[in-house]
Amino acid sequence: MTYDEKIEAEPAKLALNYTREAGLLPEPVPLDPYRTKDFFEAERDNVFGRSWLVLARIEELPNIGDYLVREIEVLGASVILTHARDGQIRAFHNVCSHRANQVVWDKKGNASRLLCRYHNWTYGNDGRLIGVPDEGSFENLDKAKCGLSKITCEVWEGFVFVNLERQPSTTLKEFLGDLGPYLEGIEYKYADNPIVIEAELECNWKVALDAFMEAYHIPAIHANTIGKTFSSQDNKFAHILGARFFGPHRSAALYGNPDYVPSGEAYVERLAYEAMGTANVVAAGSKDDMASYLAHPAVNFPKAKEWVHDVHVIFPNFHIDTGQGGFLTHQFWPLTPNTCRYEARFYIAEADNARLRFMQEAYICRVLEVLLEDLSNVKRTQRGIDSGGKDFMVLQQNEVMIRHSVHHVERWARAHSVAEATA
Ligand code: FES
Ligand SMILES: [Fe+2]
Known part of the structure:
Protein backbone atom coordinates (compact mmCIF):
# COMPACT_ATOMS: atom_id res chain seq x y z
CA MET A 1 0.00 0.00 0.00
CA THR A 2 1.40 3.41 -0.89
CA TYR A 3 1.63 6.23 1.63
CA ASP A 4 -1.26 8.08 0.02
CA GLU A 5 -3.42 4.96 0.01
CA LYS A 6 -2.68 4.46 3.71
CA ILE A 7 -3.64 8.04 4.48
CA GLU A 8 -6.90 7.47 2.67
CA ALA A 9 -7.56 4.21 4.50
CA GLU A 10 -6.65 5.46 7.98
CA PRO A 11 -6.92 9.24 8.01
CA ALA A 12 -7.43 9.49 11.79
CA LYS A 13 -4.33 7.49 12.61
CA LEU A 14 -2.28 9.73 10.41
CA ALA A 15 -3.46 13.03 11.81
CA LEU A 16 -1.12 15.90 11.13
CA ASN A 17 2.11 15.26 12.93
CA TYR A 18 5.84 15.51 12.32
CA THR A 19 6.08 12.06 10.83
CA ARG A 20 3.45 12.90 8.28
CA GLU A 21 4.91 16.35 7.65
CA ALA A 22 8.13 14.58 6.77
CA GLY A 23 6.14 12.55 4.23
CA LEU A 24 6.76 9.35 6.20
CA LEU A 25 4.85 6.60 7.96
CA PRO A 26 4.99 5.75 11.68
CA GLU A 27 6.48 2.33 10.99
CA PRO A 28 9.44 0.50 12.52
CA VAL A 29 12.76 1.51 10.97
CA PRO A 30 15.19 -1.24 9.84
CA LEU A 31 18.54 -1.66 11.58
CA ASP A 32 20.40 -3.27 8.68
CA PRO A 33 21.50 0.16 7.35
CA TYR A 34 23.39 0.50 10.65
CA ARG A 35 25.31 -2.76 10.42
CA THR A 36 25.64 -4.56 7.10
CA LYS A 37 28.67 -4.44 4.84
CA ASP A 38 26.43 -4.34 1.74
CA PHE A 39 24.63 -1.25 2.95
CA PHE A 40 27.88 0.39 3.98
CA GLU A 41 29.22 -0.08 0.45
CA ALA A 42 26.05 1.25 -1.16
CA GLU A 43 26.21 4.24 1.18
CA ARG A 44 29.86 4.84 0.32
CA ASP A 45 29.22 4.87 -3.43
CA ASN A 46 25.77 6.38 -3.65
CA VAL A 47 25.49 8.66 -0.62
CA PHE A 48 28.99 9.93 0.17
CA GLY A 49 30.20 9.40 -3.40
CA ARG A 50 27.43 11.63 -4.79
CA SER A 51 26.62 14.22 -2.12
CA SER A 169 24.97 15.16 -10.73
CA THR A 170 23.82 18.42 -9.10
CA THR A 171 25.13 21.87 -8.44
CA LEU A 172 25.46 22.76 -4.75
CA LYS A 173 22.48 25.07 -5.13
CA GLU A 174 20.35 22.25 -6.50
CA PHE A 175 21.59 19.88 -3.82
CA LEU A 176 20.68 22.26 -0.98
CA GLY A 177 17.32 23.01 -2.56
CA ASP A 178 15.00 25.01 -0.32
CA LEU A 179 17.31 24.62 2.69
CA GLY A 180 19.77 26.99 0.98
CA PRO A 181 17.58 30.12 0.96
CA TYR A 182 16.11 29.11 4.35
CA LEU A 183 19.50 29.33 6.07
CA GLU A 184 21.09 32.04 3.94
CA GLY A 185 22.12 35.18 5.77
CA ILE A 186 22.67 33.64 9.20
CA GLU A 187 25.48 35.54 10.81
CA TYR A 188 28.04 32.91 11.79
CA LYS A 189 29.66 34.78 14.63
CA TYR A 190 33.13 33.89 15.89
CA ALA A 191 33.57 31.56 12.90
CA ASP A 192 37.33 32.10 13.10
CA ASN A 193 37.58 30.81 16.66
CA PRO A 194 36.43 27.21 16.99
CA ILE A 195 37.13 24.74 19.76
CA VAL A 196 37.62 21.52 17.80
CA ILE A 197 36.77 18.13 19.24
CA GLU A 198 37.60 15.03 17.24
CA ALA A 199 37.07 11.38 18.21
CA GLU A 200 36.89 7.94 16.67
CA LEU A 201 33.75 6.22 17.84
CA GLU A 202 32.84 2.56 17.96
CA CYS A 203 29.54 2.93 16.16
CA ASN A 204 28.06 3.34 12.70
CA TRP A 205 28.18 7.01 11.70
CA LYS A 206 24.37 7.20 11.79
CA VAL A 207 24.20 6.01 15.41
CA ALA A 208 26.29 9.05 16.37
CA LEU A 209 24.39 11.35 13.99
CA ASP A 210 21.08 10.19 15.49
CA ALA A 211 22.29 10.94 19.03
CA PHE A 212 22.28 14.64 18.11
CA MET A 213 18.94 14.69 16.25
CA GLU A 214 16.44 14.21 19.06
CA ALA A 215 15.85 15.66 22.53
CA TYR A 216 13.86 12.67 23.87
CA HIS A 217 17.05 11.28 25.44
CA ILE A 218 17.95 14.50 27.25
CA PRO A 219 15.85 14.17 30.44
CA ALA A 220 17.14 10.57 30.73
CA ILE A 221 20.80 10.35 29.82
CA HIS A 222 21.60 14.00 30.53
CA ALA A 223 19.57 14.14 33.78
CA ASN A 224 22.51 15.57 35.73
CA THR A 225 23.74 18.07 33.16
CA ILE A 226 21.23 19.64 30.75
CA GLY A 227 18.15 17.54 31.59
CA LYS A 228 16.42 20.37 33.40
CA THR A 229 17.29 23.02 30.82
CA PHE A 230 15.78 21.11 27.88
CA SER A 231 12.66 19.91 29.72
CA SER A 232 10.28 21.15 32.43
CA GLN A 233 7.10 20.27 34.30
CA ASP A 234 5.22 21.57 31.24
CA ASN A 235 7.31 19.56 28.79
CA LYS A 236 8.63 16.54 30.65
CA PHE A 237 9.89 14.71 27.60
CA ALA A 238 11.54 17.63 25.81
CA HIS A 239 9.07 17.63 22.91
CA ILE A 240 10.45 19.66 20.02
CA LEU A 241 8.93 23.04 19.11
CA GLY A 242 8.74 22.22 15.42
CA ALA A 243 10.44 20.57 12.48
CA ARG A 244 10.89 21.40 8.82
CA PHE A 245 11.94 19.21 5.94
CA PHE A 246 13.74 20.22 2.77
CA GLY A 247 14.25 17.23 0.48
CA PRO A 248 16.88 15.09 2.26
CA HIS A 249 17.78 17.95 4.64
CA ARG A 250 15.97 18.89 7.84
CA SER A 251 15.72 21.38 10.64
CA ALA A 252 14.13 21.35 14.11
CA ALA A 253 13.75 23.85 16.93
CA LEU A 254 14.32 22.44 20.40
CA TYR A 255 12.51 23.37 23.57
CA GLY A 256 14.34 25.07 26.44
CA ASN A 257 12.90 25.61 29.90
CA PRO A 258 12.43 29.40 30.19
CA ASP A 259 12.11 29.17 33.98
CA TYR A 260 15.26 27.17 34.57
CA VAL A 261 17.42 28.45 37.40
CA PRO A 262 20.60 26.63 38.44
CA SER A 263 20.21 25.03 41.84
CA GLY A 264 21.61 26.67 44.98
CA GLU A 265 24.67 24.44 45.11
CA ALA A 266 25.50 24.94 41.43
CA TYR A 267 27.79 27.86 42.32
CA VAL A 268 29.95 27.75 39.21
CA GLU A 269 26.97 27.47 36.88
CA ARG A 270 25.18 30.34 38.64
CA LEU A 271 28.18 32.58 38.36
CA ALA A 272 28.95 31.64 34.77
CA TYR A 273 25.46 32.24 33.42
CA GLU A 274 24.53 35.25 35.50
CA ALA A 275 25.46 37.52 32.61
CA MET A 276 23.31 35.69 30.08
CA GLY A 277 19.89 37.15 30.82
CA THR A 278 18.68 33.58 30.53
CA ALA A 279 20.08 30.60 32.31
CA ASN A 280 18.48 27.95 30.19
CA VAL A 281 21.30 27.37 27.81
CA VAL A 282 24.95 26.54 27.61
CA ALA A 283 26.42 29.32 25.54
CA ALA A 284 29.50 31.39 24.95
CA GLY A 285 28.11 34.73 23.84
CA SER A 286 25.67 37.16 25.40
CA LYS A 287 22.18 37.93 24.15
CA ASP A 288 23.10 41.50 23.16
CA ASP A 289 25.95 40.31 20.93
CA MET A 290 23.52 38.00 19.27
CA ALA A 291 20.54 40.25 18.53
CA SER A 292 20.74 40.33 14.72
CA TYR A 293 21.66 36.66 14.51
CA LEU A 294 18.67 35.76 16.72
CA ALA A 295 16.40 37.81 14.44
CA HIS A 296 17.12 35.54 11.43
CA PRO A 297 13.92 33.68 10.46
CA ALA A 298 15.59 30.25 10.59
CA VAL A 299 17.06 30.83 14.06
CA ASN A 300 14.30 29.82 16.49
CA PHE A 301 11.82 29.65 13.60
CA PRO A 302 8.76 29.57 15.88
CA LYS A 303 10.31 32.63 17.67
CA ALA A 304 9.29 30.94 20.90
CA LYS A 305 10.27 32.08 24.36
CA GLU A 306 10.77 28.41 25.27
CA TRP A 307 13.51 27.89 22.70
CA VAL A 308 17.00 26.66 23.35
CA HIS A 309 18.52 25.83 19.97
CA ASP A 310 18.01 24.59 16.42
CA VAL A 311 19.44 21.56 14.71
CA HIS A 312 19.84 22.07 10.95
CA VAL A 313 21.09 18.98 9.16
CA ILE A 314 22.64 19.12 5.71
CA PHE A 315 22.38 15.65 4.19
CA PRO A 316 24.10 13.35 4.78
CA ASN A 317 26.44 14.09 7.68
CA PHE A 318 26.68 17.77 8.68
CA HIS A 319 24.83 19.53 11.52
CA ILE A 320 24.74 23.26 12.05
CA ASP A 321 23.23 23.99 15.45
CA THR A 322 22.18 27.57 16.03
CA GLY A 323 21.65 28.40 19.68
CA GLN A 324 21.17 31.46 21.85
CA GLY A 325 24.88 31.94 22.34
CA GLY A 326 26.09 31.21 18.82
CA PHE A 327 26.57 28.23 16.55
CA LEU A 328 28.32 24.91 16.58
CA THR A 329 28.72 22.12 14.06
CA HIS A 330 28.86 18.33 14.25
CA GLN A 331 30.06 16.04 11.51
CA PHE A 332 30.07 12.25 11.27
CA TRP A 333 32.34 10.38 8.87
CA PRO A 334 31.95 6.64 8.24
CA LEU A 335 35.09 4.52 8.66
CA THR A 336 33.68 0.97 8.71
CA PRO A 337 30.12 -0.36 9.19
CA ASN A 338 30.57 0.03 12.95
CA THR A 339 33.14 2.77 13.43
CA CYS A 340 33.16 6.46 12.55
CA ARG A 341 35.05 9.69 13.05
CA TYR A 342 33.30 12.53 14.82
CA GLU A 343 34.21 16.20 14.55
CA ALA A 344 32.60 18.99 16.52
CA ARG A 345 33.38 22.67 16.36
CA PHE A 346 32.13 25.10 18.98
CA TYR A 347 32.58 28.69 17.87
CA ILE A 348 33.18 31.20 20.63
CA ALA A 349 34.25 34.82 21.03
CA GLU A 350 37.91 35.62 21.71
CA ALA A 351 37.80 36.30 25.44
CA ASP A 352 38.98 39.85 26.12
CA ASN A 353 38.17 39.92 29.81
CA ALA A 354 38.35 37.55 32.75
CA ARG A 355 34.59 37.23 33.13
CA LEU A 356 34.10 36.08 29.52
CA ARG A 357 37.04 33.73 29.82
CA PHE A 358 35.48 32.21 32.93
CA MET A 359 32.10 31.84 31.20
CA GLN A 360 33.79 30.13 28.29
CA GLU A 361 35.72 27.72 30.49
CA ALA A 362 32.48 26.83 32.26
CA TYR A 363 30.82 26.41 28.85
CA ILE A 364 33.57 24.15 27.55
CA CYS A 365 33.46 21.96 30.67
CA ARG A 366 29.70 21.65 30.35
CA VAL A 367 29.93 20.84 26.64
CA LEU A 368 32.48 18.12 27.33
CA GLU A 369 30.37 16.60 30.10
CA VAL A 370 27.35 16.50 27.81
CA LEU A 371 29.35 15.09 24.89
CA LEU A 372 30.78 12.36 27.09
CA GLU A 373 27.27 11.39 28.12
CA ASP A 374 26.28 11.14 24.45
CA LEU A 375 29.41 9.54 23.08
CA SER A 376 29.94 6.97 25.81
CA ASN A 377 26.51 5.64 24.97
CA VAL A 378 26.83 5.14 21.20
CA LYS A 379 29.05 2.07 21.62
CA ARG A 380 26.32 0.37 23.66
CA THR A 381 23.76 1.14 20.96
CA GLN A 382 26.01 -0.28 18.23
CA ARG A 383 26.67 -3.36 20.37
CA GLY A 384 22.92 -3.93 20.54
CA ILE A 385 22.44 -3.35 16.81
CA ASP A 386 25.31 -5.71 15.89
CA SER A 387 24.03 -8.44 18.22
CA GLY A 388 21.21 -9.18 15.78
CA GLY A 389 18.77 -9.24 18.68
CA LYS A 390 16.56 -6.74 16.86
CA ASP A 391 15.88 -6.05 13.21
CA PHE A 392 13.97 -2.80 13.70
CA MET A 393 13.85 0.21 15.98
CA VAL A 394 10.69 2.10 16.86
CA LEU A 395 10.63 5.88 16.74
CA GLN A 396 8.23 8.42 18.14
CA GLN A 397 7.22 11.73 16.53
CA ASN A 398 9.88 13.72 18.31
CA GLU A 399 12.51 11.46 16.79
CA VAL A 400 11.31 12.38 13.32
CA MET A 401 14.70 13.75 12.27
CA ILE A 402 16.14 10.24 12.64
CA ARG A 403 13.32 8.69 10.63
CA HIS A 404 13.79 11.31 7.93
CA SER A 405 17.55 10.77 7.88
CA VAL A 406 17.42 6.98 7.56
CA HIS A 407 14.72 7.26 4.91
CA HIS A 408 16.80 9.53 2.70
CA VAL A 409 20.08 7.70 3.29
CA GLU A 410 18.35 4.46 2.27
CA ARG A 411 16.80 6.13 -0.72
CA TRP A 412 20.12 7.50 -1.98
CA ALA A 413 21.97 4.28 -1.18
CA ARG A 414 19.56 2.19 -3.24
CA ALA A 415 19.07 4.65 -6.12
CA HIS A 416 20.95 4.26 -9.38
CA SER A 417 21.32 8.01 -9.76
CA VAL A 418 20.88 11.23 -7.81
CA ALA A 419 17.91 12.03 -10.04
CA GLU A 420 16.26 8.80 -8.94
CA ALA A 421 17.11 9.46 -5.25
CA THR A 422 15.58 12.92 -5.32
CA ALA A 423 12.62 12.22 -7.61
S1 FES B 1 57.22 13.53 -7.78
FE1 FES B 1 57.25 11.44 -8.15
S2 FES B 1 55.42 10.77 -7.23
FE2 FES B 1 55.38 12.90 -6.93
FE1 LIG C 1 22.66 14.30 23.97
Missing part, protein backbone atom coordinates in the same frame (compact mmCIF):
# COMPACT_ATOMS: atom_id res chain seq x y z
CA TRP A 52 28.09 17.62 -1.52
CA LEU A 53 30.16 17.30 1.64
CA VAL A 54 31.33 20.08 3.94
CA LEU A 55 35.09 20.04 4.47
CA ALA A 56 35.93 23.38 6.07
CA ARG A 57 34.96 26.96 6.77
CA ILE A 58 36.59 29.72 4.76
CA GLU A 59 38.01 31.19 7.98
CA GLU A 60 40.34 28.17 8.05
CA LEU A 61 41.98 29.39 4.80
CA PRO A 62 42.03 33.17 5.23
CA ASN A 63 45.26 34.00 3.36
CA ILE A 64 46.58 33.47 -0.16
CA GLY A 65 48.71 30.33 -0.10
CA ASP A 66 46.83 28.70 2.79
CA TYR A 67 46.11 25.03 2.31
CA LEU A 68 44.39 22.30 4.29
CA VAL A 69 44.31 18.54 3.83
CA ARG A 70 41.13 16.69 4.72
CA GLU A 71 40.66 12.93 4.65
CA ILE A 72 37.41 11.39 3.49
CA GLU A 73 38.22 7.89 4.64
CA VAL A 74 35.03 6.27 3.38
CA LEU A 75 35.89 7.30 -0.18
CA GLY A 76 39.62 6.67 0.26
CA ALA A 77 40.14 10.31 -0.69
CA SER A 78 42.69 12.77 0.62
CA VAL A 79 41.64 16.28 -0.42
CA ILE A 80 43.81 19.41 -0.61
CA LEU A 81 41.93 22.69 -0.25
CA THR A 82 43.86 25.74 -1.42
CA HIS A 83 43.41 29.50 -1.41
CA ALA A 84 45.04 30.72 -4.62
CA ARG A 85 46.18 34.19 -5.67
CA ASP A 86 42.90 34.82 -7.54
CA GLY A 87 41.09 34.48 -4.20
CA GLN A 88 39.37 31.23 -5.15
CA ILE A 89 39.16 28.23 -2.85
CA ARG A 90 39.90 25.07 -4.86
CA ALA A 91 39.98 21.37 -4.07
CA PHE A 92 42.28 18.72 -5.52
CA HIS A 93 43.03 15.08 -4.99
CA ASN A 94 46.17 14.91 -2.89
CA VAL A 95 47.82 12.71 -5.49
CA CYS A 96 50.89 13.49 -7.56
CA SER A 97 50.57 13.27 -11.33
CA HIS A 98 53.96 11.54 -11.53
CA ARG A 99 53.60 8.26 -9.66
CA ALA A 100 50.60 9.03 -7.48
CA ASN A 101 52.38 9.71 -4.23
CA GLN A 102 50.61 11.94 -1.71
CA VAL A 103 51.76 15.46 -2.40
CA VAL A 104 51.04 17.18 0.92
CA TRP A 105 51.92 15.30 4.08
CA ASP A 106 51.00 17.85 6.73
CA LYS A 107 47.46 18.85 7.64
CA LYS A 108 47.72 22.54 6.87
CA GLY A 109 50.15 25.27 5.99
CA ASN A 110 50.91 28.21 3.75
CA ALA A 111 53.01 27.88 0.61
CA SER A 112 53.17 29.50 -2.80
CA ARG A 113 53.70 26.05 -4.34
CA LEU A 114 53.04 22.47 -3.34
CA LEU A 115 55.99 20.12 -3.57
CA CYS A 116 55.77 16.35 -3.92
CA ARG A 117 58.75 15.19 -1.96
CA TYR A 118 59.17 11.87 -3.78
CA HIS A 119 60.82 13.41 -6.86
CA ASN A 120 60.18 17.10 -6.24
CA TRP A 121 57.47 17.79 -8.79
CA THR A 122 55.89 21.13 -7.90
CA TYR A 123 52.38 22.52 -8.34
CA GLY A 124 50.89 25.97 -8.04
CA ASN A 125 48.05 26.34 -5.55
CA ASP A 126 45.77 26.64 -8.58
CA GLY A 127 46.76 23.01 -9.30
CA ARG A 128 49.00 23.64 -12.33
CA LEU A 129 52.13 21.53 -12.66
CA ILE A 130 54.94 24.05 -12.64
CA GLY A 131 58.15 22.16 -12.07
CA VAL A 132 59.52 18.78 -13.16
CA PRO A 133 63.13 17.98 -12.29
CA ASP A 134 65.05 16.44 -15.22
CA GLU A 135 62.12 17.22 -17.47
CA GLY A 136 64.17 16.48 -20.59
CA SER A 137 64.32 12.78 -19.75
CA PHE A 138 60.53 12.39 -20.05
CA GLU A 139 59.25 11.67 -23.53
CA ASN A 140 55.99 13.34 -24.59
CA LEU A 141 55.34 14.92 -21.20
CA ASP A 142 52.38 17.29 -21.58
CA LYS A 143 52.72 19.41 -18.44
CA ALA A 144 49.43 21.19 -19.11
CA LYS A 145 47.63 17.86 -18.67
CA CYS A 146 49.53 16.88 -15.53
CA GLY A 147 48.11 19.30 -12.99
CA LEU A 148 46.57 18.04 -9.76
CA SER A 149 43.19 16.34 -10.35
CA LYS A 150 40.44 18.82 -9.59
CA ILE A 151 37.57 18.09 -7.23
CA THR A 152 34.42 20.15 -7.67
CA CYS A 153 34.36 22.70 -4.86
CA GLU A 154 31.95 25.49 -3.95
CA VAL A 155 31.59 27.83 -1.03
CA TRP A 156 28.16 28.51 0.46
CA GLU A 157 27.68 30.83 3.45
CA GLY A 158 31.33 30.37 4.36
CA PHE A 159 31.17 26.55 4.31
CA VAL A 160 33.49 24.87 1.80
CA PHE A 161 31.79 21.93 0.08
CA VAL A 162 33.21 19.33 -2.28
CA ASN A 163 31.57 16.77 -4.52
CA LEU A 164 33.68 13.73 -5.37
CA GLU A 165 31.72 12.70 -8.45
CA ARG A 166 33.82 13.30 -11.56
CA GLN A 167 30.84 15.07 -13.09
CA PRO A 168 28.60 16.10 -10.16
